[in-house]
Amino acid sequence: MSKLTxxxxxxxxxxxxxxxxxxxxxxxxxxxxxxxxxxxxxxxKKISKFICIAxxxxxxxxxxxxxxxxxxxxxxxxxxxxxxxxxxxxxxxYFAAIITTNIILWISIxxxxxxxxxxxINTTIFCIIHYxxxxxxxxxxxxxxxxxDQTSIYQNKNALGLIELSSxxxxxxxxxxxxxxxxxxxxxxxxxxxxxxxxxPEPII
Numbered sequence: 001m002s003k004l005t006x007x008x009x010x011x012x013x014x015x016x017x018x019x020x021x022x023x024x025x026x027x028x029x030x031x032x033x034x035x036x037x038x039x040x041x042x043x044x045k046k047i048s049k050f051i052c053i054a055x056x057x058x059x060x061x062x063x064x065x066x067x068x069x070x071x072x073x074x075x076x077x078x079x080x081x082x083x084x085x086x087x088x089x090x091x092x093x094y095f096a097a098i099i100t101t102n103i104i105l106w107i108s109i110x111x112x113x114x115x116x117x118x119x120x121i122n123t124t125i126f127c128i129i130h131y132x133x134x135x136x137x138x139x140x141x142x143x144x145x146x147x148x149d150q151t152s153i154y155q156n157k158n159a160l161g162l163i164e165l166s167s168x169x170x171x172x173x174x175x176x177x178x179x180x181x182x183x184x185x186x187x188x189x190x191x192x193x194x195x196x197x198x199x200x201p202e203p204i205i
Contacts, residue, residue, distance in 0.1 A: 022066075029055065091147055094163060097170045101129050104177070118180070125173045132166040 004012075017023045033055050036048055063071065108114045108122040139145070139159045146152040154160050 098133060101126055125169065128169060129166055132162050136162050
């Protein structure tokens with residue numbers, strides 16, 4: 001198959017969009033949602049939240065109604081490949097994880113809003129993952145493994161074991177940071193709402 005140019009891709013986008021009125025409606029809904037999100041401020045936060053939830057819910061319900069089988073198949077495919085990427089990552093994904101680890105570490109060091117114990121966790125994970133990286137590079141060097149051939153890497157038991165271990169640690173760490181962030185956002189929102197109630201008490205009738 002020949003490579004498509006940018007104009008070819010834009011033409012395909014236009015053709016597919018114009019093939020059904022449903023896609024035009026989807027554009028209108030998404031543009032409206034974008035405008036709402038951009039225009040949201042502290043005064044309109046509550047009503048914007050309600051409208052966003054309503055729009056998200058409507059989009060989800062309509063998508064499931066029309067494309068239920070396709071969505072479930074895509075979800076199954078994603079989970080299968082996610083499992084493979086975690087336990088048998090290719091070196092491109094592995095080094096992307098290494099770069100991500102470095103970025104997270106430097107952000108946590110220079111961002112004063114991040115708590116000390118989170119910095120300790122990030123630093124510890126950084127050291128562990130990079131120690132495993134040193135071991136993996138040493139195995140590749142001693143075994144004369146071909147990094148461009150994934151089979152060559154995964155036929156080596158030591159390299160495979162250390163890559164899997166490193167990937168498991170990385171994924172568990174990222175999941176922990178995501179969950180922690182969600183909890184902190186929830187706590188901060190609760191604190192803000194509590195302060196608003198204290199500063200603006202309801203009038204006694």
